[in-house]
Amino acid sequence: MKKHLLAIAITALAATSTMAQTGDTLAKIKSSGSITLGVRESSGLAYTLGNGKYVGFHTEMAENIVQDLQKELGLSKLNVKYQPVTSQNRIPLVVNGTVDLECGSTTNDLNRQKEVDFANTTYVEQVRIAVKADSDINDVKDLDGKTVATTTGTTSVQLLRQNKRAAGIKFKDINGKDHADSFLLLETGRADAFVMDASILAGNISKSKNPKDFKIVGEPLSTEPIACMLRKNDPAFMKAVNDSIARQVQDGTLEKLWDKWFLQPIPPTNTSVGLPLSDATREAWNNPNNKPKEAYNE
Amino acid sequence: MAWDWQMFCEDTLDRTVREGCFGTDGDITYLDWMLSAWGWTVSVSLLALVLALAAGVVIGTIRTLPDSKWAVRFGNAWVEVFRNIPLLVQIFLWYHVVPAIFPAMKSVSGFVLVVLALGFFTSARIAEQVRSGIQALPRGQRYAGMAVGFTTWQTYRHVLLPNAFRIIIPPLTSETMNIFKNSSVAFAVSVTELTMFAMQAQEETGRGIEIYLAVTGLYIVSAFAINRIMTFIEKRVRVPGLTAPSAAGGH
Numbered sequence: 001m002k003k004h005l006l007a008i009a010i011t012a013l014a015a016t017s018t019m020a021q022t023g024d025t026l027a028k029i030k031s032s033g034s035i036t037l038g039v040r041e042s043s044g045l046a047y048t049l050g051n052g053k054y055v056g057f058h059t060e061m062a063e064n065i066v067q068d069l070q071k072e073l074g075l076s077k078l079n080v081k082y083q084p085v086t087s088q089n090r091i092p093l094v095v096n097g098t099v100d101l102e103c104g105s106t107t108n109d110l111n112r113q114k115e116v117d118f119a120n121t122t123y124v125e126q127v128r129i130a131v132k133a134d135s136d137i138n139d140v141k142d143l144d145g146k147t148v149a150t151t152t153g154t155t156s157v158q159l160l161r162q163n164k165r166a167a168g169i170k171f172k173d174i175n176g177k178d179h180a181d182s183f184l185l186l187e188t189g190r191a192d193a194f195v196m197d198a199s200i201l202a203g204n205i206s207k208s209k210n211p212k213d214f215k216i217v218g219e220p221l222s223t224e225p226i227a228c229m230l231r232k233n234d235p236a237f238m239k240a241v242n243d244s245i246a247r248q249v250q251d252g253t254l255e256k257l258w259d260k261w262f263l264q265p266i267p268p269t270n271t272s273v274g275l276p277l278s279d280a281t282r283e284a285w286n287n288p289n290n291k292p293k294e295a296y297n298e
Numbered sequence: 299m300a301w302d303w304q305m306f307c308e309d310t311l312d313r314t315v316r317e318g319c320f321g322t323d324g325d326i327t328y329l330d331w332m333l334s335a336w337g338w339t340v341s342v343s344l345l346a347l348v349l350a351l352a353a354g355v356v357i358g359t360i361r362t363l364p365d366s367k368w369a370v371r372f373g374n375a376w377v378e379v380f381r382n383i384p385l386l387v388q389i390f391l392w393y394h395v396v397p398a399i400f401p402a403m404k405s406v407s408g409f410v411l412v413v414l415a416l417g418f419f420t421s422a423r424i425a426e427q428v429r430s431g432i433q434a435l436p437r438g439q440r441y442a443g444m445a446v447g448f449t450t451w452q453t454y455r456h457v458l459l460p461n462a463f464r465i466i467i468p469p470l471t472s473e474t475m476n477i478f479k480n481s482s483v484a485f486a487v488s489v490t491e492l493t494m495f496a497m498q499a500q501e502e503t504g505r506g507i508e509i510y511l512a513v514t515g516l517y518i519v520s521a522f523a524i525n526r527i528m529t530f531i532e533k534r535v536r537v538p539g540l541t542a543p544s545a546a547g548g549h
Contacts, residue, residue: 088501
């Protein structure tokens with residue numbers, strides 16, 4: 001794994017230094033007749049069913065955006081390529097031109113804005129606490145003296161560290177290598193709580209053997225805007241993407257997608273995530289903006 | 299591509315650059331964190347190496363014992379079990395499955411479990427090398443031991459093992475270096491070693507390339523240090539004319 005990531009890093013390094021960014025993604029799409037979407041393989045918002053099939057709320061929204069782009073560019077045929085990305089390689093792949101538009105579960109924050117641009121926020125994530133149904137943990141302060149699980153390579157690890165300091169409490173944190181692993185830590189009792197994005201918690205609980213054994217508690221520890229990511233300094237492409245998002249909000253497409261992916265049973269297990277549209281997300285839809293995470297948590 | 303090495307001097311909580319690059323009063327910078335992660339990598343690797351050498355030598359030796367059918371079978375089973383299961387799967391078996399069967403194992407820390415998993419995994423490989431080292435020796439050596447009236451223990455202690463160890467030092471060097479590289483799987487059970495540091499810190503700072511370069515450097519330094527130590531040992535214990543069976547000529 002380590003070697004794999006390094007290889008990606010070096011490739012990205014080589015690519016960024018040798019290839020000057022074209023800066024005009026619309027022209028690139030038009031001349032090549034194809035667009036490359038960055039998709040996630042196992043996130044609550046975008047995942048794979050195997051065999052090169054990518055689905056999910058944000059994946060389907062991205063496909064709608066592509067259709068609108070095709071209309072706008074007047075192309076009779078637009079070839080869509082799917083490039084699976086991970087938390088580690090998504091930014092280098094957008095920067096070096098491999099991926100044109102990444103709609104997965106990328107948080108818009110100031111740090112990343114130095115390297116990429118974000119479209120308007122289409123999903124607002126809240127970091128919350130999942131515990132066993134019979135647990136006496138109701139809030140962050142109840143975590144004192146407990147063992148808390150979270151997933152390596154997520155902002156939640158840092159968030160926990162900050163909360164520990166701010167609230168003056170002590171707990172042991174253990175890190176799962178992915179969300180399924182972290183949830184297993186909670187399920188097997190190695191951890192008393194699992195702190196993560198609410199959609200991921202809800203998804204893992206709905207897929208567990210006994211969803212009634214778990215509950216999500218407490219005020220959100222943090223609120224994070226999730227948005228599609230695109231190359232920096234490309235206002236024409238940014239406008240086209242944002243126009244499509246606005247269109248999807250106005251004619252109710254996005255709300256239908258929400259219903260489809262978060263309230264109805266979804267493949268592969270045909271269980272429902274059961275996550276109603278939050279006020280924060282609706283707020284972002286009605287007032288299009290690409291404010292970073294920092295603007296939400298002041 | 300602009301380099302930003304200064305992020306290593308940033309505090310891990312508020313991301314302000316610290317004077318002198320090291321945190322004070324319990325605050326830590328990314329550099330502090332990386333060095334402590336390196337410490338975990340080295341600890342996991344060295345402890346696993348000790349376990350692997352001890353178990354590997356015993357298992358490898360009993361696989362060559364004459365007239366001990368069951369000991370040989372046990373040794374074979376040990377090697378095949380630990381060699382045929384992927385390392386990451388073994389780590390999960392130790393972490394999730396073993397405690398489910400033996401509840402007492404639940405309180406054992408991830409660190410100990412990783413040392414066990416990595417140690418036993420590598421012991422199977424070292425056992426194979428010890429066995430091949432012993433079997434590479436001319437049969438005459440064992441007979442010579444018997445002819446002077448040595449017991450089996452004495453034959454191994456004074457004749458076979460000293461020669462076999464000298465033969466297998468080169469592959470053993472690779473194995474000790476492998477342990478350092480394989481220790482990266484420890485991140486899967488929440489040991490805060492270098493790979494976990496890299497995955498986490500690159501997410502927090504967005505400086506993945508600098509972090510992976512630094513971490514790669516530390517892995518190279520660790521593996522190369524152990525390589526030099528093994529080469530030193532190889533030189534020190536060399537017996538002129540007996541370094542390798544091929545050089546010694548056929549008996």
